[in-house]
Amino acid sequence: MRHDPVLRRAFMVGFVAPDALVAIALALQLWLMADLPAEVVTHWGSEGPDGYGPAWTYPVLTLAVGLGLPALMMAFTLPSIRRGERSPMLRLMPAIGVGFTALIATISTGSLLVQRGLEDGDQPSIGGVVVASYVVAVLIGLLGWAVQPRQELAQPSRQAVGPMPVAPSEKVVWLGRAEAGATLMAILIAVSIVLAGAAVWMWLAGDSVAAWILTGVVLLVALLTSASTVFRVRTDLDGLEARSALGWPRFSIPVEDIADVSVIDVSGLAEFGGWGIRFAPGATGIILRNGQALQVTRRSGRRFVITVDDPQTAASVLAAAAQKAAHADQD
Structure with a gap:
């Protein structure tokens, strides 16, 4: 220090x-x-x-x-x-x-x-x-x-990924999950328990207004947690889809809109201001932990980042899809 x-x-x-x-x-x-x-x-x-x-x-x-x-x-x-x-x-x-x-x-x-x-x-x-x-x-x-020194956002380390070899008649699919890390889940569970305890206390104390408000907050937190801590991710020759365990929200990028695919090391707090479904200048992220993530750059230049296990394979499938789509356009 x-x-x-x-x-x-x-x-x-x-x-x-x-x-x-x-x-x-x-x-x-x-x-x-x-x-x-x-x-x-x-x-x-x-x-x-x-x-x-x-x-x-x-x-x-x-x-x-x-x-x-x-x-x-x-x-x-x-x-x-x-x-x-x-x-x-x-x-x-x-x-x-x-x-x-x-x-x-x-x-x-x-x-x-x-x-x-x-x-x-x-x-x-x-x-x-x-x-x-x-x-x-x-x-x-x-x-x-x-009184703190100026800090510029450091660009995350980027690993280029080549396309997976795919024959013209073949189809390829990668299925994965993006799940919240243990620390984030522990915090969300602790917050839910505290709020639920406060709601029960208000019901027992007879303060129905506060009790209903806290009960509504507990249900909202439970809904948001369920909708934003686990995503099913699919990459194939059609592009990328990330769908919440509840089915919504859903994010998709068609192969025609993919300009670049890579693997990066992401820091949720430094780059996106936290964890969960995040929005930053020029980027949308499903950031459920720190570490390696799949990054897809759209033709508009906007990035989509999602923390998944084995992002290299997911990226190589998308790179193959983008390459195939580019060759189809040329033909």
């Missing part, structure tokens, strides 16, 4: 700075404790305060959320930087993390500050604190971006 300014600055912005902001916020919140009412407002609705709890709720929130999300983001970002990957997204992630911490730290501390010296039953206003918190978060986030 000492000799890599990109890694060092990312670590300072994404880890050290959030720790410092949380430490300052916790110190201020603990200093305010003696001047707070027995119960403080913990939630404001459209008509004012509508939730109350002990004052220690805010330091716990600041510590858990203010450090938790940035740590999770950096757990994905730093390994990519260590591998030598570079992109504006890898510069953006630490900046978002420290900006988010600034938001949580400011809004939590400000929420206690406006309640300092109040008596039980008083109705503090939170509007100014919310506005100030977002302003601080944006400024801190921009500063986190500015």
Whole structure:
């Protein structure tokens, strides 16, 4: 880390700075404790305060959320930087993390500050604190971006693939699957469990509105996970088709539209900003893990990238299809 300014600055912005902001916020919140009412407002609705709890709720929130999300983001970002990957997204992630911490730290501390010296039953206003918190978060986030070195997206290593030998009377088909990696599936399962648990809690607590909302979110997450984590992939003399395990969404590229086929090493975070069905300038991707992927370049220049096992064979079939189609046009 000492000799890599990109890694060092990312670590300072994404880890050290959030720790410092949380430490300052916790110190201020603990200093305010003696001047707070027995119960403080913990939630404001459209008509004012509508939730109350002990004052220690805010330091716990600041510590858990203010450090938790940035740590999770950096757990994905730093390994990519260590591998030598570079992109504006890898510069953006630490900046978002420290900006988010600034938001949580400011809004939590400000929420206690406006309640300092109040008596039980008083109705503090939170509007100014919310506005100030977002302003601080944006400024801190921009500063986190500015202090990091510039990162240009490095082009992925590209492996040209020759066409598979195919006789004029032969037909050839390659069938494969694109599946999410273990880490991505673990995250999706964990999120689903947390959301499902929150929905059950709301049902048991009798809050039917929140319960229905959370139940809908759980079902939506389950649907999106099912539709975007497993794809059946087919390459043949007609072109490429990638179809979700649910049947939709479906992506297809006819052989007439194929300009080039290759195998590349892809980084989901650096090149596409994450994993799943992704869109980037000049490219569409089904990026379910890092590593080797099939890349098909259309005649328009737009790329389609999908992470599959044995992309070399899939690419050679498509190269043969494109070559055969080109010869048919010449004839």
